[in-house]
Amino acid sequence: AIMIGLMNTFALLLLLMCIGNTSVAGQERSCSSSEHTCSNGKCMSLNARCDGRSDCFDGSDERGCLTAAPPVTCDTSEWQCNDGQCIASGYRCDEYVDCGDQSDERDCQTPTPPSVTCDTSEWQCNDGQCIASGYRCDEYVDCGDQSDERDCQTTTPPPSPPPDCTSGYGTSMSRPLVTGKEFLPEFVWILDNEDKFKFNISYVSKVSCVP
Template sequence: MNFIQGRTKAVFLVYFIGVCAVTANVLCPPDQFQCNSGQCIALKSFCDSVEDCLDGSDEVRHLAGFKCPVGTNRRTCVLPQHHVTDNVTQCNDDLDICVGNNGINRCNKCLTGNTSVSNIQLCDGIFDCPDLSDECLCDVTEAIIVCNRLELGSLFKCDKQKSIFLHQVCDGVLDCADFSDELHCRKTKGVSGTTQTKLSMPLRVMDK
């Protein structure tokens, strides 16, 4: 049985659609952005194309996590999880206010770990959860070819019985000899760090 078949999928779905529960650990004032390191910078410095955090966490764009569009050009960066559900708006359209005035939940917690994503990131063909659950628990997804190779135990099955960890899927590095960990990814990061479409990006082969 693979990761998304039968009762396994049904049980996982019940868990996945539950209310997002992220405990914010923000020590900076509400008008400031807290870097992953704990450094405080101006709120407007988040996702402005300039790395103000010493650890660069204000300008992360190509990792899994909560994708946050900012400004009139809707530049999108990954919002650190401690800022998700802190009731301070960082993203356009109040996307990071997980429970709106109408009481409707707008965020979802990934199946494993503490990562949460917005509702609009679910079932869009792009992997945003580290465990791939934002796509592989969908009834219909463009990522079905990748999802069908998932195994229980957080592994992805390549050819010839080889398995790799989920974080190695769609990361721009060829870990499988049959290229299956990158071949069917809709969007992923290339060597230069830019987001590119499947098959058109330059890939790196993992050193053996």
């Protein structure tokens, strides 16, 4: 009888301990007095309440703040929005709103083109880009700012004959034809004599002129 009584007493104590340490099934843990309860039930430090940074996933820790949040110092790799929020410096003026007050996309200046020196065989766009000289005024836009097709004259001066052409031949005013980015000029070569005998030559890079 004594043994049965001791077992009953032990079982009762164990039951009381379990009740004291177990929450009701299906309920979230209640946050302590030193914690803030987010709208989704998450508990976070009360010090993070109204500190200018959203610590709750739903941002509820920064709602209903009676006093202004203390100033926040952003890292050197961050840019500070007008509302104090910190975002990555690369997000400033990237055409996507990242600040809550949209200040990261205000007063954005057109980026200054980098100082680039083009080769002698290239033409420099107004934005600093280098393109092949032959792409200038070829009726195809190659510069990002379209400057290669501005202020173009109606007639393009004829190209110089190949250096190995026989003396006495010249080019007509026919404009080179362009296919995509590859030049396929069609020139009319004229024999410089009384007969003005004409013949066509098509070439890609080098031509030997033969009567």
